[in-house]
Amino acid sequence: MHDRIRGGDPEAFRCLFEEFSGLVHRHAVRVTGDRALAEDVVSLTFLEAWRLRERLRDEGESARPWVMGIAVNVLRNTTRAARRHRAAMARLPAKDTLPDFASEVVGRMADAERLAAARTALDKLRRSEREVVTLCVWSGLSYEEASQALGVPVGTVRSRLSRARDRLRRLTEEELCKDAAGSSRPRAVRAVTPGPGDTTKGWKR
Template sequence: MRARLRAGDPEAFRQLFQELGQAIYAHAYRATGDWSAAEDAVSLTFLEVWRLRERLEEGDESVRPWVYGIATNVLRNRGRSARKHQLTLARFPAPDTVPDFSDEVAERIDDGERLAAARAAVAKLRRGDRDVFMLCVWSDLSYTAASEALGIPVGTVRSRLSRARTRLLKLTEQELRRAKKRVEPPADFRQIQGDRTPAVRSIQEKAR
């Protein structure tokens, strides 16, 4: 596979995309939380795979870590671009309020609340810890494969993953508590006095 990719064999590239395209998409979605952004990341990743194919070293090992390494760099660059974009938008007047379609997206994934909390927690990790966690835990790469993908020693992968797991236990629970507070209805309900039909109604209902 390595030799065929280095030689620019289109069939080898198609085979590689069939084997890893969906996995890279899942990896990118977990990183971005956005289906469209994940699709863009997959496209950019495999464009880079094709562009950099001649740099792929010869050997019999799987090319999976190499592809994940490229995907990691694509996501890093996307993150930097997104931050620059947000800074640019911040200089303009606030736009009119538009409908929020986040609920529709959440319905398309299993346990969306926990995933959102996990993503928010992962985003607070150091970049190196975050990359290791995403590759080893979310994308199921071995320590050795993650080491190859990121260009760091295996021992560093192990220590970063241990640190990330410890910190994420606390961060994820904090994010879940914040999310719960945002969606809980107010507890201030009381009976309306003077109503002919005794009933317990909320203040909001009285206003209507």
């Protein structure tokens, strides 16, 4: 199969896409929190895989580490572009807030607040730490597969993941504490005028 992919066999490449496009999409959704952007990442990943098909090696039986390594590089570029876009949008006059796709992504999770805090905390990790967390924890790659995907030794993956888990746990707890403190603040008082038959006296602090 690898020989056929390297040789440019369209049917073999279609099989590669069918096998791994779902994995790339789920990984991209978790990293970006944006389903539309994740679809772009899938397209760019497999366009790049086709361009680089002759570099596919026969290390192991699966092409998963190779595909995910390309996806990681695509995500590095797209997230940089997304940050520049957000910074540009932040300089524009404020408009009505659009719904966040992240809520759709985490909707089926039992503890959405903790996951949201973990996503915020994840953004505070170093890029190298984020990548091993998303590959090994979220996308289920083994240490060896993550090593191939990132082009670093297995020992480096292990040490980065251990360090990242400790930092992620601490930063997540800090985010949860911030959220708890924010929700305990009193809301602004707004007076209302009762209408006919309305027993409401107003909103109290």
